[in-house]
Amino acid sequence: MSAGYVIAQLKVTNPENYKEYVAKVSEVVKKFGGEYLVRNGEYQVVEGEDNFPRLVIIKFPTYEKALEWYHSDEYKPVKDIRLQNSEGNNIIVKGI
Template sequence: MSAYFIIQINVTNPENYKDYIPQVTPLVKKFGGEYIVRGGKSENVEGNWPYERTVVLKFPSFDMAKKWHDSEEYKPIRKIRE
């Protein structure tokens, strides 16, 4: 069964984020993931929404999503966006 990883963020350092994207994309694919929602214009039409960016990743399973997130390869990349 597919699993979805939903990321909601505010980009506070655009330069770091530019470095993060080309490194994380191939790693997501390596673990069988694909981008369902990524970037583009968004507009909040109801209620308060504190995030400027939402990303949705689809993995073949919950196990693969966790393996990607917890992988040794992702740890240094994750630090770039923190």
């Protein structure tokens, strides 16, 4: 089976409240077998626009597991914190 990847491009709009999301999300990611590959860090935009300066990439064992994590009851309250304190894109993609 192919791994599943979550690619999040975010702009944090309320840094103080966003800290709660950062503190809680790792435990839920780990529960579903997720592993952070990128969690912010130094980067350069070489093409396009830099609308969302925070980049996160999470690898899950399967595409289905990534979707299960995103739609889970465990992630929902944590996701709500992110949605209230940031804006951006979240993509789940099947690896090759």
